[in-house]
Amino acid sequence: MKTLNTIRTNLRWEDPTDRMEKFRIYFIALIPVMTLSTVFFGLNSLRLLIVGGLTALATGFFFRWGNKPDFSPAFSRWDLIPGLLIALTLPAGVSLWFVALAAVLATLCSNLKFVSSAGMTFLAVLLVRSLLQLIFPTQMESWTAIITSMDAFTGATPLGIWKSGIPETKGVTALAKTGIYPGNLDLFWGNISGSLGEISSIAILIGGLYLIARRSIAWRIPVTAITTVLILQGILWLINPIHFLSPVAHLFSGGLFLGLFYFAADQEMAPASYRHQLAMGSAMGMITLLLRNFGPQPEGIGWAILLTYALLHLALLWPMVRKVR
16 A cells, blocks of 8 residues: 655765755855844843754753764854744744743754754744744734834734734725724734744745745645635635635735744655645645634644644655554
């Protein structure tokens, strides 16, 4: 019986040279996102990124010092990536102690023995972020306005405005006309409230295209997920434009781009089969829309990625389970 191919590994995770190369690729890819985050949120964003990065480096150093004699610069520098990523998934108004806590947890999870690839590091960071959302909902909703425009949209994120504003208005169209909800250009550029790394779609696309050019991510996963969101949300929007957001608004709102390009498609954890990559991208898009449109929370991409990879690994284990039985 034909099963899913094993997880593809282009770079050897335990090789210091390959891990250093992986670090360079992802750090460069994060530069546009971190730069525009600092432009939009000012020194507050820079403080959060510095605290997250330095805390992650210190945590990784002490973790390896107490568990294994590995002080290779490649292994130490990689700890900076989960620290920066977890900071980028947090709102700009979050407390510095909370960023440090998140960085410690993300780095510890990223250094566990079962985390045997860079891709698993991203899933570990995403899991920490999702758990923090459940345990500390107040901190995770410390949204602030950007500093670059007097017309910046304040308060909740665009998806949060939509989720809470629909019952109080005559629909999405009326909500947009009030000026409370941003337009598509604002969503694309980043003239909105949100987490440090999710507000600017253009910055994420630049970093994502760089990752694709360096063949660090399986591009079929984000492209298929984006296509699925556009098609399915377009159908819902045509059926009931009063209740559902447009597909373009869904595409540029929330952490969809950030999750798909930086967390969901690393080559070391993506299935080698192109067909299975397309299936995973479709699943991520569908689960995201189910959670956004019909779930209690406005966002859903994080849980969609985690659930899709959980199903992938269950599918990999199922043939072995059948043999045991």
